[in-house]
Amino acid sequence: xxxxxLEQPIKAAPPDRQSLSLAMPAASQKQLRWLMARGNLARxxxxxxxxxxxxxxxxxxxxLLIPHYASQDSGSLFVVSGAEGRADLIGTDVNPETAIIDAxxxxxxxxxxxxxxxxxxxxxxxxxxxxxxxSVHVRGGGVFYAVTDKAAQRGIIEFVVLKxxxxxxxxxxxxxxxxxxxxxxxxxVPQGIVVARALVKQPSDRQTAEALVRGMACGSAS
Amino acid sequence: MAGVPSLFAPxxxxxxxxxxxxxxxxxxxYLIVLVLAxxxxxxxxTWAVLGEKPPVGAVKLGPWQSFPRLGSADxxxxxxxxxxxxxxxxxxxxxxxxxxxxxxxxxxxxxxxxRYRISGTTLPSRGWTLVVANGASRPLTGTDAAGLxxxxxxxxxxGKLSITASPQMSSGNWLRxxxxxxxxxxxxxxxxxxxxxxxxxxxxxxxxxxxxxxxG
Numbered sequence: 240x241x242x243x244x245l246e247q248p249i250k251a252a253p254p255d256r257q258s259l260s261l262a263m264p265a266a267s268q269k270q271l272r273w274l275m276a277r278g279n280l281a282r283x284x285x286x287x288x289x290x291x292x293x294x295x296x297x298x299x300x301x302x303l304l305i306p307h308y309a310s311q312d313s314g315s316l317f318v319v320s321g322a323e324g325r326a327d328l329i330g331t332d333v334n335p336e337t338a339i340i341d342a343x344x345x346x347x348x349x350x351x352x353x354x355x356x357x358x359x360x361x362x363x364x365x366x367x368x369x370x371x372x373x374s375v376h377v378r379g380g381g382v383f384y385a386v387t388d389k390a391a392q393r394g395i396i397e398f399v400v401l402k403x404x405x406x407x408x409x410x411x412x413x414x415x416x417x418x419x420x421x422x423x424x425x426x427x428v429p430q431g432i433v434v435a436r437a438l439v440k441q442p443s444d445r446q447t448a449e450a451l452v453r454g455m456a457c458g459s460a461s
Numbered sequence: 462m463a464g465v466p467s468l469f470a471p472x473x474x475x476x477x478x479x480x481x482x483x484x485x486x487x488x489x490x491y492l493i494v495l496v497l498a499x500x501x502x503x504x505x506x507t508w509a510v511l512g513e514k515p516p517v518g519a520v521k522l523g524p525w526q527s528f529p530r531l532g533s534a535d536x537x538x539x540x541x542x543x544x545x546x547x548x549x550x551x552x553x554x555x556x557x558x559x560x561x562x563x564x565x566x567x568x569x570x571x572x573x574x575x576r577y578r579i580s581g582t583t584l585p586s587r588g589w590t591l592v593v594a595n596g597a598s599r600p601l602t603g604t605d606a607a608g609l610x611x612x613x614x615x616x617x618x619x620g621k622l623s624i625t626a627s628p629q630m631s632s633g634n635w636l637r638x639x640x641x642x643x644x645x646x647x648x649x650x651x652x653x654x655x656x657x658x659x660x661x662x663x664x665x666x667x668x669x670x671x672x673x674x675x676x677g
Binding site: 289290293294298301302303305309312317337340341342343345370372376380381382383386434439440441 | 532
């Protein structure tokens with residue numbers, strides 16, 4: 240009868256690094272050290288590359304996400320402005336909490352907020368003696384439309400802000416062959432603000448400029 | 462892969478003890494530290510580049526600098542993030558252009574301890590304003606507020622202007638500067654035909670800023 244243990248293959252214990260290096264000639268030891276150093280360097284480089292890649296990803300994500308979670312940008316702060324159908328006056332001296340950081344002190348600014356989920360918005364402003372411009376800013380930053388009083392017809396600047404779907408519905412409703420006397424501006428996002436800005440060249444122009452921007456009407460265009 | 466050292470090769474050797482199941486093993490700890498360091502570096506670098514001005518998209522015209530994409534539909538993500546951090550209303554393309562100067566025409570930082578001459582031509586427009594701002598590009602307010610419009614400035618027969626900017630009152634066209642402080646100049650042109658082609662503008666079409674003298 241043969242002993243079971245004798246049938247087991249003999250497993251040699253793996254040589255540790257020290258015994259291995261002792262058993263090696265000097266040239267091989269040098270080569271082993273060089274290989275180990277190269278391995279450590281490669282691991283360090285791998286770690287650095289991984290760190291940089293993750294840091295770049297975090298940088299890109301935070302930059303892209305800031306506008307989505309912002310609550311202090313103009314589009315968020317003034318989205319309820321003009322609820323009474325007329326632009327609200329904003330600026331450096333009206334309310335310090337909502338003062339525009341980089342506003343030109345030589346301008347008067349009126350704002351109407353909009354949310355196109357409630358329907359399209361009709362904007363109408365009267366031009367005057369002072370330079371006036373209207374611009375549409377979207378929530379989260381960006382301006383997608385601007386017009387100056389040079390484009391006014393019979394002293395009136397008028398346009399409709401709407402979503403793509405609302406625009407398509409309106410086009411489908413239009414009668415064939417009938418000329419449409421309505422300027423339609425498609426907004427890329429549903430929320431934003433319409434800004435009226437009048438230049439105040441002299442202090443005596445201030446009241447006129449404020450009346451001009453307050454005169455911007457914003458109402459439903461359904 | 463044979464021959465290629467694995468990133469985690471030495472870190473997989475110490476196995477987690479069954480007696481200590483809560484303590485993460487060396488590899489998990491390594492990953493946590495790596496992710497936290499990457500998050501700190503990523504968020505920190507975002508914070509660092511989102512100052513008052515975007516890190517990209519600047520148009521340099523002599524001492525003046527403009528960021529025309531801030532007021533357009535193709536605004537870059539950095540510009541969008543900067544606008545999201547506070548109430549800003551940049552001039553829209555077609556509405557006008559804004560130019561900032563933090564240095565004079567020789568490249569030296571603008572300082573309230575010096576006197577400057579702002580001279581040359583201006584762009585065709587319905588009106589322009591020149592405002593003194595602090596080092597963070599925010600217009601000075603209250604009693605420090607200072608600025609001029611085209612209606613305040615007298616020009617010569619050729620339409621060229623010459624403004625003396627200094628803390629002390631000066632004859633002629635004078636722009637008051639803050640005492641001893643670093644400042645910026647913000648020049649805005651309203652309803653100008655060049656607002657959509659500012660990158661092709663010749664710097665000579667804009668006023669120069671020359672330092673005349675400094676105190677101390």
